[in-house]
Amino acid sequence: MLATVNKIIPFSTVDGPGNRTAIFLQGCNMNCLYCHNPETRGKCMHCGACVNSCPTEALSFKNQRVSYDSVKCVHCDTCFKNCPYDSSPKTAHMTPEQVWQVVQKQIPFIRGITVSGGECTLYPAFLTKLFTLVQAHGLSTLIDSNGTLDFEHYPDLLAATDGVMLDIKAYDSEEHKRITGWDNSIILKNARFLASKAKLYEVRTVISPGLFDGEQTIMQICDMLRPYLPIRPIRYKLISYRPMGVRPQYAKNLQIPTANQMEYYAGLLAAKGFEDIIII
Ligand code: SF4
Ligand code: SF4
Missing domain, CATH: 3.30.70.20 (Alpha-Beta Plaits)
Structure with a gap:
């Protein structure tokens, strides 16, 4: 039960609540135009x-x-x-037990772990085992995902997961396909399913003017998720597109939103009943 690990950050305050160890797994099944970590996409x-x-x-x-x-x-x-395969020579193949040994060193200082990528749900059995080890020691477990794994079919993983931070990159399926290469029906299904099970910790949308209809995306995601807010509050993170790390052939066509545009979108969310809104 091996996963390819890109890197492990012992202490992170930007990957979920509190101080956390963040683990980045290698490989992604999407090809987002604005990917900020393209070196995590491919296999060496x-x-x-x-x-x-x-x-x-x-x-x-x-x-x-x-x-x-x-x-x-x-x-x-x-x-x-200098990698033509969107990869890194620094990756390592690790078992859940080996990753847990790294995490254990931080136990007195962390609230939990977050597994990200690449797309970490490409390794569901690995995640289930790692999270089971972590939860048994009183730490919380979060997944940062593009939502392409059908969580409904992985009950053991869901039981071992305290929350999912889910990217919804556009509400319109054609726009989503243009940004990522994927139709978004499974992602929207996961959003509803995870929210109904009180497992949807956070939704994220990257804003780049002209790339997709940001207002429509936010309004429709709000309408879709609002009925579930009484089950568990859902944080909405609005992420300003920034060109750092983005592959040059895509970065030249993408725009950075203004602070006013981001505030406008946050206002739409607040008007729809979302209380925990973060702009980064
Ligand atoms: S990481 Fe280095 S060795 Fe591996 S595919 Fe990329 S360039 Fe080649
Ligand atoms: S180029 Fe060499 S020194 Fe720089 S990150 Fe890669 S392995 Fe490390």
């Missing part, structure tokens, strides 16, 4: 193209495989930028 093909770009000789190529020396790495990210 051991092509060796990144090796000579490393300024500290932390990478080497032997027997047709790339090796990574974490002691020599200065985290300059040059290797990601």
